[in-house]
Amino acid sequence: MSNNSSDYTLGERICKARDASGLSTAQLARRLGIKTATMQSWESDRSEPRSNKLVLLAGVLNVSPTWLLVGRGTPPISEDAPGADLDSMRVALDRIQKQAQTLADEIGVLQDRINGE
Template sequence: MPTSSSDYTLGERICKARDIAGLSTAQLARRLGIKTATLHSWESDRSEPRSNKLVLLAGVLNVSPTWLLVGRGAPPVAEEQTTADIDNMRVALDRVQRHAQALADEIAVLQERLNGS
């Protein structure tokens, strides 16, 4: 299993950066002005982008061309979470906490019943 960015192939780095950018292959291909099949070929290491597309790809993915080519330099970083993402996480956390409390209450009742027997 790769341990650093330089252990990945060019295709793996493109795929990783695309995932972190939150783009589908179709979305990234559209932004680059290429066919989705071409991007699939790059990501599966069947072909490599020309230098002009590599520079454009790096810009769209917010990484350096050097990182894409050889894995040296700053790796891609996920964008900050939006307010909506944070609100959704708070709602989910609240729901899980209420469920956990209900389970804790049920456990306490069952323990009392067992201890009372």
Template structure:
């Protein structure tokens, strides 16, 4: 569990001291949890999951979405949205190019 705790803390950008302060424990306690020298009690586990924005089942057993998985899915969504936007712009550019070509053809035929 210590590795998952450390990973989730890193994903949220918290230091051990900041996490300790939020939970009302000592920094050494967080360090002991992360190195698997001790385990948090049930009430602290629930608080940890909430503060770190992970599910309790992921924190305890590694079951479910990890913080990195959520970040990846957000990245995929952002890239997909940008790709959609780029395709729309590409289509619009094609229409503008076709219109300019027609205008040039009309202008050259009227001379």
């Protein structure tokens, strides 16, 4: 497997995010209200979650649905993972702050257009 999240399968990304969250397969299944066997099928790529469960899964794992599906966006950060050092967290924070500023700018433009300015 490559280090690029988009090279992982959906099941592998689910496993990676679950591991980062410190949950077992059974614990995650319980939180989602599904059977452990269903969760195991998702993680082994034998089946995929429906869209409503995918969104719920992403929320529980603190990742975006887009990251789960295609590996784009911010990957999960485990506090005890070797790669979760201050530098990588600073880089992630900087990226998210830039995204937030871009969204704030877009909101301002839309508000101005709505207000006829």
